[in-house]
Amino acid sequence: MTKDPENIKAMLSTQFNDFILGRHEMVEPLLGDGIFSLDGEGWKHSRTILRPQFAREQVGHVEMLEPHFQMMKRHILKHSDGSPFDIQDLFFKFTIDSATEFLFGGTCGSLRDESIAESGGEQIVNGTDFAKCFNASQLYTNTRILMQWMCIFWNSKEYKRCNEVVHKFADHYVDKVLKMDPDELDKNSSSKYVFLYELAKQTRDPKMLRDQSINILLAGRDTTAGLLSFVFYELAKKPHIWSKLRKEIVDNFGCDTNDTSNVSALSFESLKKCEYLKAVINETLRLYPSVPKNFRVPIRDTTLPRGGGEDESSPIFLPKGSMVAYNVYSMHRNKDVYGENAEDFVPERWFDSNVKNIGWNYLPFNGGPRICLGQQFALTEASYVIARLFVKVA
Numbered sequence: 001m002t003k004d005p006e007n008i009k010a011m012l013s014t015q016f017n018d019f020i021l022g023r024h025e026m027v028e029p030l031l032g033d034g035i036f037s038l039d040g041e042g043w044k045h046s047r048t049i050l051r052p053q054f055a056r057e058q059v060g061h062v063e064m065l066e067p068h069f070q071m072m073k074r075h076i077l078k079h080s081d082g083s084p085f086d087i088q089d090l091f092f093k094f095t096i097d098s099a100t101e102f103l104f105g106g107t108c109g110s111l112r113d114e115s116i117a118e119s120g121g122e123q124i125v126n127g128t129d130f131a132k133c134f135n136a137s138q139l140y141t142n143t144r145i146l147m148q149w150m151c152i153f154w155n156s157k158e159y160k161r162c163n164e165v166v167h168k169f170a171d172h173y174v175d176k177v178l179k180m181d182p183d184e185l186d187k188n189s190s191s192k193y194v195f196l197y198e199l200a201k202q203t204r205d206p207k208m209l210r211d212q213s214i215n216i217l218l219a220g221r222d223t224t225a226g227l228l229s230f231v232f233y234e235l236a237k238k239p240h241i242w243s244k245l246r247k248e249i250v251d252n253f254g255c256d257t258n259d260t261s262n263v264s265a266l267s268f269e270s271l272k273k274c275e276y277l278k279a280v281i282n283e284t285l286r287l288y289p290s291v292p293k294n295f296r297v298p299i300r301d302t303t304l305p306r307g308g309g310e311d312e313s314s315p316i317f318l319p320k321g322s323m324v325a326y327n328v329y330s331m332h333r334n335k336d337v338y339g340e341n342a343e344d345f346v347p348e349r350w351f352d353s354n355v356k357n358i359g360w361n362y363l364p365f366n367g368g369p370r371i372c373l374g375q376q377f378a379l380t381e382a383s384y385v386i387a388r389l390f391v392k393v394a
């Protein structure tokens with residue numbers, strides 16, 4: 001196990017070709033063969049075809065989030081009498097609803113329910129709930145990753161059933177897109193950005209379309225919902241940070257009670273200019289990185305730069321096939337880098353030039369060739385939701 005930035009940099013970047021993710025067997029029942037599960041040539045191919053989908057034009061499309069935000073807002077306003085509610089639950093529902101719309105062109109509608117007088121989301125699979133099954137499948141998959149090669153023993157009927165529901169949901173949209181002729185596909189994709197439509201212009205392989213979409217859903221959903229939840233966990237405890245952030249947002253976008261005010265001013269560009277908002281997000285991802293621990297497997301005998309010798313500052317030998325776990329959560333709380341208040345939530349530290357340039361000591365989105373493809377997408381979505389809550393609901 002390591003939390004040394006030099007070792008992590010070696011695995012993710014300078015010695016990238018010596019290591020693989022090594023998790024295909026553990027995640028395959030849910031994820032199949034996609035960018036998040038594959039290594040080697042399969043991964044390279046996935047990255048090549050998926051990268052164009054994360055160009056700035058796509059990630060800038062915040063309008064798509066608004067209808068889902070409206071649903072979430074209605075749940076929040078049920079508690080305008082001051083009664084408590086779990087905002088984390090709402091963020092997880094918000095992110096799966098918006099992600100399924102972005103990826104498949106149809107939302108699973110988990111925020112729609114009787115309490116806000118809305119009927120449920122698209123019922124593609126009889127009597128089953130895609131969002132619930134996706135959550136359950138992820139939990140099983142996580143345990144399989146912890147079990148490593150013993151994952152073969154964690155393969156219950158329930159896991160298989162949940163994976164089937166998830167696959168069926170994706171297949172419904174894949175079938176739909178494959179039935180479109182090229183003109184129809186062009187027409188549909190020019191009226192609204194849908195990930196699956198764009199991918200279908202590059203491949204007609206139904207398994208590839210399904211697997212890559214589910215891989216992106218898994219990569220992008222919990223990570224963003226976790227970030228939003230931890231932002232509000234900290235803001236709830238720190239009124240001075242809440243006020244400072246609110247002031248920045250209100251100064252930039254206004255805050256009136258009329259539903260049509262400044263919301264259209266919230267864009268990729270304008271949100272990027274909110275420096276304190278960026279600092280709050282950076283600080284949240286420092287203390288609560290969405291991917292707190294991870295691992296890599298060497299595919300040949302190799303070394304890592306630190307951990308060997310008497311004082312552990314010399315290279316250390318790694319036999320082929322051994323597993324190296326790395327812990328970003330711990331690394332982000334290193335007092336030598338962040339100072340004595342490393343455990344405290346202090347967004348202001350991000351205005352200190354020493355902390356700004358800490359390179360491999362700060363790694364919420366990973367680094368090197370497998371750096372997160374959705375970083376800008378996630379930061380835009382999270383910024384939109386945070387700002388939107390201040391502009392309207394505050």
Ligand code: HEM
Nearest residue numbers: 035219220223224227290291364365366370372373374378
């Ligand atoms: C706060 C939100 C997010 C965080 C903290 C985050 C973090 C990460 C990390 C640490 C990895 C590396 C995982 C590994 O190699 O084992 C990763 C990979 C990836 N992320 Fe994100 N992510 C976030 C949101 C998103 C979103 C919204 C999307 C897409 C819409 C996305 C797409 C991806 C993809 C496709 C990969 C795989 C890249 C590859 O292996 O080449 N992520 N992310």
